[in-house]
Amino acid sequence: MTKAKSTLTQMNGYGELNKRTTYFKRYWQLYALLSLPILYFLIFRYGPMYGVQIAFKDFNLFQGINGSEWIGLEAFREVFAMNDFYITLRNTFMLNFLDLIVSFPAPIILAIMLYEIRSARFKRISQTILYIPHFISWVIIGGIVYQLFGTQSGMINGLLQGMGFEAIPFLTEKNSWLVTYLFTGVWQSAGWGTILYLAALTGVNKELFEAADVDGASRLRKIWHITLPSIKPTIVTLLILNLGRMVSIGFDRPYIIGNTAVREYSDVLSTFVYRIGLESGQYTLATVVGLFQAVVGLIFILGSNYISKKTTGDGIL
Amino acid sequence: MSERTSNRIFDTVNITFVSLFVIFCLAPFVHTIAVSLSSNRAITSGEVTLWPVEFNWDAYVQVFSDQSMLNSLGFTVILTLATTLLCMLFTIAAAYPLTKGRLKGRKFFMYMIIITMFFSGGIIPEYLLIRDLNMINTVWALILPGLVSPFNLIILISFFKNIPPSLEESAEIDGSSFINTLLRIVLPLSLPVMATLALFYAVGRWNGFQDALMYVTDPQIYPLQLKLFQMVQNNMVTELTQMEGANRAALTPEALKAATVIFATVPILCVYPWLQKYFVSGVMLGAVKG
Numbered sequence: 001m002t003k004a005k006s007t008l009t010q011m012n013g014y015g016e017l018n019k020r021t022t023y024f025k026r027y028w029q030l031y032a033l034l035s036l037p038i039l040y041f042l043i044f045r046y047g048p049m050y051g052v053q054i055a056f057k058d059f060n061l062f063q064g065i066n067g068s069e070w071i072g073l074e075a076f077r078e079v080f081a082m083n084d085f086y087i088t089l090r091n092t093f094m095l096n097f098l099d100l101i102v103s104f105p106a107p108i109i110l111a112i113m114l115y116e117i118r119s120a121r122f123k124r125i126s127q128t129i130l131y132i133p134h135f136i137s138w139v140i141i142g143g144i145v146y147q148l149f150g151t152q153s154g155m156i157n158g159l160l161q162g163m164g165f166e167a168i169p170f171l172t173e174k175n176s177w178l179v180t181y182l183f184t185g186v187w188q189s190a191g192w193g194t195i196l197y198l199a200a201l202t203g204v205n206k207e208l209f210e211a212a213d214v215d216g217a218s219r220l221r222k223i224w225h226i227t228l229p230s231i232k233p234t235i236v237t238l239l240i241l242n243l244g245r246m247v248s249i250g251f252d253r254p255y256i257i258g259n260t261a262v263r264e265y266s267d268v269l270s271t272f273v274y275r276i277g278l279e280s281g282q283y284t285l286a287t288v289v290g291l292f293q294a295v296v297g298l299i300f301i302l303g304s305n306y307i308s309k310k311t312t313g314d315g316i317l
Numbered sequence: 318m319s320e321r322t323s324n325r326i327f328d329t330v331n332i333t334f335v336s337l338f339v340i341f342c343l344a345p346f347v348h349t350i351a352v353s354l355s356s357n358r359a360i361t362s363g364e365v366t367l368w369p370v371e372f373n374w375d376a377y378v379q380v381f382s383d384q385s386m387l388n389s390l391g392f393t394v395i396l397t398l399a400t401t402l403l404c405m406l407f408t409i410a411a412a413y414p415l416t417k418g419r420l421k422g423r424k425f426f427m428y429m430i431i432i433t434m435f436f437s438g439g440i441i442p443e444y445l446l447i448r449d450l451n452m453i454n455t456v457w458a459l460i461l462p463g464l465v466s467p468f469n470l471i472i473l474i475s476f477f478k479n480i481p482p483s484l485e486e487s488a489e490i491d492g493s494s495f496i497n498t499l500l501r502i503v504l505p506l507s508l509p510v511m512a513t514l515a516l517f518y519a520v521g522r523w524n525g526f527q528d529a530l531m532y533v534t535d536p537q538i539y540p541l542q543l544k545l546f547q548m549v550q551n552n553m554v555t556e557l558t559q560m561e562g563a564n565r566a567a568l569t570p571e572a573l574k575a576a577t578v579i580f581a582t583v584p585i586l587c588v589y590p591w592l593q594k595y596f597v598s599g600v601m602l603g604a605v606k607g
Binding site for chain 1 (some may be wrong): 320323324327328332334335336341342343345346348352360361363366411414415417420421426433435436437438439440441442443444446449462464465494495499520524527542549571575577578581582585589
């Protein structure tokens, strides 16, 4: 009995081993393919996560990440006592929120208008042009913005002055600067933003429109009762996801469009991290701000994803 | 009012609005081109709007005779091509195994990748890592940190999954190895999505600015965007000092700045329209799963 059992386990063990070797014989190429990308993720994506510990250390360049002394939450206390931290936090929310109000509806309206266009050629050419700004870097946009909005030789102010108005300091007065910032956002993102709505609209049942025609519905009524409801789920999902990104803000746009004269509005978390970390060498404090942003950002995204799933059954995770 | 006339009015109004938006998108470029081709006198007196005044090519002659600008352009072109190629190789190498349901550890690797989409160490630890790897002021600092975009990777995985499995299975029965199947069957069927991803990677590298600002101080490897940025900053100084009535003559002429902006934009405009039909489907794939 015992003998039989042990032979069985032996056989099983042998079988397992055999299965494992054939598995690796068959799959080793896939692991070989994966190895380099995984190494990349470990070094360049998880490496910085290991480095996050300097938020809790009195970091200096000579002692390195491991050699620096632990200081607990002292750096957090220091950051939360900084006035600039709250200003940049407020600006991050403010710019994102205003951007949402101004830039969110534009692609919806534009997508509906494009959908109503009957000439396929005109539609295609318009789309090609409308997508272009999405591919232009913020540095180039910055260059163009100065050409357009400068006080002396900028085109907009030239036109204003030609009509007898006074020049508006679009780049150097904080409230006027907000207009510039939001304007560039609409310009850059409105066209590209239509893609998802137009994609949702390709799925609309044409019979609905035909039925509405029989009832004698006007074009506007059809938009209101057929087109809009069919992109409503997309609108809701995108809105919620956008709300989830309230704390995350790109670096390029506020850094390039902003300047010292309007720093009171243009300084946001991402530029603040760069400024105190890389320009002033306060690595620990900058890492704390970055970590704060990452954690709060994660909470926002998970929260918005949860809400999105509850309301539309569609999320990102 | 008959139905036909109301339809016609609607179409006219609609086309007008779309056209206005198209013009709104194009006008800044047209203005910049106009400035780049105008005389400095006409620009500073505010005569230039959408058409060149006192037409001349001087600014472009100057841009093309600026050796550092040409070097930067050449470097950025090579950098963009090399980055795109490496990114695509790595993304394909990661995506294909992750479509194989029977691969042990697949779930683990997927989680490992997806986590990085929602949490990152932040730019300071990233900077310190690059510094510890001795990559400051090397091209590697501009290539390696962004080698695989998790977003693009997921687009590619969902595309690979949509390829009918029967095609791959028949090859596997014939004794084709995985790498062989990938090269002979999967990749040739995925050209549109690969064109899309290559465009995303290339545009990302071409437009990339923050990493160059952080990692590069050696003018020999200035990407075009960083060079342009210094010019834009110069503009800002102009704007700020104008308030104090400083001398404008000493600053870079507007036409030259405009010509440089156009010079950096044209390469993108040359590539992009050819790929447009591909990237729309790519974005949709990403939106579903991304």
